[in-house]
Amino acid sequence: MTTVTNTRELAHPERDEIRLEGILHALSDPMRMRVVRALATTEGELSCSYFVLPVTKSTTTHHFRVLRESGVIRQVYRGTAKMNGLRRDDLDALFPGLLDSVLDAAGRQAGRLGDGV
């Protein structure tokens, strides 16, 4: 099945348009952090439907959009699936060590509070 959706390009900031405050805002939500932590554990991409978050579908879509528009993730349509991947290369080039230290902090907190992914 070919639909308009399949070929739609989603808007992403270029590397030099990514801002630290946008990244930190994107990562300041527990649901979005959960998505980012899952993406960080995989080499490839994960579909939106892979994630079952305890929020509505529209809220889930909102969270992915915030992550995409801040430059944290890249979203592409592959067939009917919207696939998500961390923009690790861009983030590491702009802010070396930042993503890893945030992921480490999230892992520590999840371990401490017992609310890990």
Next chain:
Amino acid sequence: MTTVTNTRELAHPERDEIRLEGILHALSDPMRMRVVRALATTEGELSCSYFVLPVTKSTTTHHFRVLRESGVIRQVYRGTAKMNGLRRDDLDALFPGLLDSVLDAAGRQAGRLGDGV
């Protein structure tokens, strides 16, 4: 002059009440980041009046409150001055390397965009 204000204790989260999402939210605002970067360059405390931010006084007060309530800074009254200090010990104990990597990222962005403190 002795006033009630002088002895008022401001509410702070204990170390184990500090949450990563609160820290990231607090740091996701450029004005608050400016305050944190200035505090990071001093060993001691800085008064609120030290900071001249391009926002109203009430907005400035709001920013300091967000930083305090998230656990990023400690605020104490000394005489008539409200003094501010980074809670570096608490942050480094909870999330080793996080504060430094965020400060490094902020410095890189300020250098790149030419909007340093």
